[in-house]
Amino acid sequence: MATDVHRTVTGPAVHVEGLTRSFDGRAVIDGLRLDIAPGEFVALLGRSGCGKSTLLRILAGLDRDIEGTALVPRRRAVAFQAPRLMPWKKVWRNVLLGLPGRPERAVAERALDEVGLGHRVDAWPKTLSGGEAQRASLARALVREPDLLLLDEPFGALDALTRIQAQRLVGEVWQRRGCAVLLVTHDVEEAVLLADRVLVMDRGRIAHEQAIDLDRPREITDPRFAALRARLLGLLGVGTAA
Numbered sequence: 608m609a610t611d612v613h614r615t616v617t618g619p620a621v622h623v624e625g626l627t628r629s630f631d632g633r634a635v636i637d638g639l640r641l642d643i644a645p646g647e648f649v650a651l652l653g654r655s656g657c658g659k660s661t662l663l664r665i666l667a668g669l670d671r672d673i674e675g676t677a678l679v680p681r682r683r684a685v686a687f688q689a690p691r692l693m694p695w696k697k698v699w700r701n702v703l704l705g706l707p708g709r710p711e712r713a714v715a716e717r718a719l720d721e722v723g724l725g726h727r728v729d730a731w732p733k734t735l736s737g738g739e740a741q742r743a744s745l746a747r748a749l750v751r752e753p754d755l756l757l758l759d760e761p762f763g764a765l766d767a768l769t770r771i772q773a774q775r776l777v778g779e780v781w782q783r784r785g786c787a788v789l790l791v792t793h794d795v796e797e798a799v800l801l802a803d804r805v806l807v808m809d810r811g812r813i814a815h816e817q818a819i820d821l822d823r824p825r826e827i828t829d830p831r832f833a834a835l836r837a838r839l840l841g842l843l844g845v846g847t848a849a
């Protein structure tokens with residue numbers, strides 16, 4: 608029975624308890640428990656197929672066929688690995704897509720400015736680079752003024768340099784906006800770079816969690832960074848020679 612309930616945020620930004628989602632009788636999410644505080648940046652790691660995207664889709668309200676409790680703020684937004692822009696709409700119209708009412712172009716312009724894309728407001732999606740398209744997708748999430756921003760591998764398809772720039776941008780946006788973020792990623796370094804707390808998912812549950820108590824901005828060269836990275840790799844069962 609679905610028990611997806613929305614509410615205004617007074618306690619945690621996300622409260623999930625006893626959450627189960629099954630496909631063909633197999634529980635992909637299995638009695639999962641998770642709390643995210645308002646303004647907290649949480650990264651979610653886990654082996655392929657452990658249920659990360661399924662959890663994100665539930666929190667986004669895209670999948671309501673669940674058992675248990677999943678409380679999320681009404682104002683939430685999601686960005687996926689693929690930017691999912693409509694090719695027949697200019698960038699600014701894509702940013703406003705699905706917003707209630709008749710939002711003005713200026714709303715899209717402000718969000719595009721915030722992600723460094725103010726000069727591409729009138730561009731067609733096919734003329735954007737991969738990094739620009741991903742920024743447009745982020746702007747589309749930001750116009751929703753989310754209390755919870757859900758990011759499903761948003762940097763996964765980007766080249767290394769663009770990826771670093773996009774990670775930096777998300778860190779800045781998060782600090783400026785103060786929204787809670789749940790970032791699904793395969794990249795342990797990215798998780799340590801951005802998150803307050805890293806969760807490791809295994810077989811439909813949160814198996815481990817690791818607080819990242821490093822000051823920002825974080826340096827990959829910091830020995831404590833390397834230690835946290837090694838620890839997380841160990842929790843993922845990958846391990847290092849270090």
Ligand SMILES: Nc1ncnc2c1ncn2[C@@H]1O[C@H](COP(=O)(O)OP(=O)(O)OP(=O)(O)O)[C@@H](O)[C@H]1O
Binds near residue numbers: 630653658662
């Ligand atoms: N609509 C669906 N129908 C049937 N099975 C599904 C469906 N969606 C997801 N699954 C299954 O649920 C499991 C978890 O999938 P999910 O996409 O959540 O994993 P993931 O951890 O995000 O993986 P990856 O890291 O590879 O993206 C997989 O075994 C997948 O095949």
